[in-house]
Amino acid sequence: KAGVTQTPRYLIKTRGQQVTLSCSPISGHRSVSWYQQTPGQGLQFLFEYFSETQRNKGNFPGRFSGRQFSNSRSEMNVSTLELGDSALYLCASSLGWTGGNEQFFGPGTRLTVL
Amino acid sequence: QKEVEQNSGPLSVPEGAIASLNCTYSDRGSQSFFWYRQYSGKSPELIMSIYSNGDKEDGRFTAQLNKASQYVSLLIRDSQPSDSATYLCAVNSGGYQKVTFGTGTKLQVIP
Numbered sequence: 676k677a678g679v680t681q682t683p684r685y686l687i688k689t690r691g692q693q694v695t696l697s698c699s700p701i702s703g704h705r706s707v708s709w710y711q712q713t714p715g716q717g718l719q720f721l722f723e724y725f726s727e728t729q730r731n732k733g734n735f736p737g738r739f740s741g742r743q744f745s746n747s748r749s750e751m752n753v754s755t756l757e758l759g760d761s762a763l764y765l766c767a768s769s770l771g772w773t774g775g776n777e778q779f780f781g782p783g784t785r786l787t788v789l
Numbered sequence: 790q791k792e793v794e795q796n797s798g799p800l801s802v803p804e805g806a807i808a809s810l811n812c813t814y815s816d817r818g819s820q821s822f823f824w825y826r827q828y829s830g831k832s833p834e835l836i837m838s839i840y841s842n843g844d845k846e847d848g849r850f851t852a853q854l855n856k857a858s859q860y861v862s863l864l865i866r867d868s869q870p871s872d873s874a875t876y877l878c879a880v881n882s883g884g885y886q887k888v889t890f891g892t893g894t895k896l897q898v899i900p
Contacts (some may be wrong), residue, residue: 718833720890777823778823781832
């Protein structure tokens with residue numbers, strides 16, 4: 676069974692631009708969660724989607740948004756990029772039916788904001 | 790107050806020894822607990838999940854959960870240099886998939 680895929684793997688943007696990241700979950704998984712990982716803050720939860728609905732949201736500004744499509748693929752968008760947005764963005768997929776369902780991570784997208 | 794706390798390390802153990810990694814959490818209502826391993830430059834990889842008090846073993850790994858003490862640990866027996874990585878403790882306390890991660894413990898296994 677194929678794992679979680681994320682595109683692109685690397686991205687370089689400048690301040691003020693916007694960016695869209697994509698995540699394809701494991702087949703049959705309906706939940707996709709997004710995380711930001713930085714050396715100083717560790718893994719921070721952004722939001723989680725299940726069946727095209729945002730179920731949970733972390734404490735990030737409105738510049739961070741996401742959506743999920745009917746095939747469970749998810750996109751994350753960051754508008755008006757800031758230097759502090761440079762990070763590894765990870766998505767994780769799970770069956771999503773209960774909080775006990777295990778999450779499996781994709782390889783991540785490394786975003787650098789100049 | 791951090792919701793999930795781990796000692797950042799590094800924790801250094803000799804090859805063949807038992808590595809003990811610890812994690813405490815603040816939400817007494819937490820029900821699901823996970824351990825991930827993350828190599829430098831890579832994404833987290835799920836090692837084990839544990840849901841009830843006691844021990845759960847999988848190969849060289851044993852997860853231990855004590856909900857009364859709000860404590861979860863991971864033991865790695867016969868540690869190998871390839872086990873050198875950062876180990877992340879994760880706790881689901883908000884229902885569905887709202888998972889909080891600790892900042893991780895860096896493990897170094899010395900040959």
